[in-house]
Amino acid sequence: xxxxxxxxxxxxxxxxxxxxxxxxxxxxxxxxxxxxxxxxxxxxxxxxxxxxxxxxxxxxxxxxxxxxxxxxxxxxxxxxxxxxxxxxxxxxxxxxxxxxxxx
Amino acid sequence: xxxxxxxxxxxxxxxxxxxxxxxxxxxxxxxxxxxxxxxxxxxxxxxxxxxxxxxxxxxxxxxxxxxxxxxxxxxxxxxxxxxxxxxxxxxxxxxxxxxxxxxxxxxxxxxxxxx
Numbered sequence: 001x002x003x004x005x006x007x008x009x010x011x012x013x014x015x016x017x018x019x020x021x022x023x024x025x026x027x028x029x030x031x032x033x034x035x036x037x038x039x040x041x042x043x044x045x046x047x048x049x050x051x052x053x054x055x056x057x058x059x060x061x062x063x064x065x066x067x068x069x070x071x072x073x074x075x076x077x078x079x080x081x082x083x084x085x086x087x088x089x090x091x092x093x094x095x096x097x098x099x100x101x102x103x
Numbered sequence: 104x105x106x107x108x109x110x111x112x113x114x115x116x117x118x119x120x121x122x123x124x125x126x127x128x129x130x131x132x133x134x135x136x137x138x139x140x141x142x143x144x145x146x147x148x149x150x151x152x153x154x155x156x157x158x159x160x161x162x163x164x165x166x167x168x169x170x171x172x173x174x175x176x177x178x179x180x181x182x183x184x185x186x187x188x189x190x191x192x193x194x195x196x197x198x199x200x201x202x203x204x205x206x207x208x209x210x211x212x213x214x215x216x217x218x
Binding site for chain 1: 205206
C-alpha cells in the first residue's frame with residue numbers, strides 16, 4: 001500500500017482559477033517535497049518543507065505535521081502550469097496529480 | 104541546463120544485452136539517486152549513494168547494478184532485463200542524501216524499452 005496519497009488524480013481548470021492539490025502521508029517525515037513533471041519526463045523540485053508554509057511566485061505549499069497533510073496551491077493558473085504534480089515523503093511518492101489548465 | 108545530465112535519452116535493448124545508463128552532476132552535491140518510473144505507477148526509489156557509498160537499496164533485482172565512482176558520476180548497469188523493466192529511469196542529486204531533507208535536482212531521464 002502506497003503510504004502517500006494524493007488527490008485529485010486528475011484536475012482540469014480554466015485559466016485564472018485557483019488550484020489546490022492535496023497530499024496525505026502515514027509516517028513521519030524529514031521533509032515533504034513537491035515536484036512538477038512536464039510531458040517528456042523532466043522533473044523540477046518546487047518545494048521542500050517540514051513545517052508551515054512556503055511561497056514561490058504563484059505557487060504556495062503548506063504542511064500540517066500533526067495531521068500529516070500538505071497542500072499545493074496555484075493562484076491565477078495558466079496553461080503553462082499544465083503538468084503532473086507529485087508529492088514525495090522521504091522515499092515514498094504519491095501517484096501524482098495530472099493538471100490541465102485550459103485557456 | 105538542469106545541472107544533472109543523463110545519457111542516453113532513449114535506449115532500446117534486447118533481453119540478452121548489457122548496457123549502462125550514465126548520470127553526471129555539476130552541482131557539487133554529495134548524494135545521487137536512481138529512480139524508476141513505470142507507466143501508471145508512482146516513482147520508485149532504486150538506489151541512493153551518499154559520498155560515493157550506497158546508503159539505500161530498495162530491494163532492486165540484481166539485473167540492475169549501480170556504480171558511483173565519484174560524487175559527480177553515477178551509472179546503472181543493466182543486464183538480462185525483462186520487458187517489464189521498460190520505464191523512465193531518472194537520476195537526481197542533492198546536497199545531502201541520508202535524511203532526504205535537501206532539494207532534489209533531476210536529470211531528464213533515460214527512456215528504456217526492453218524488447
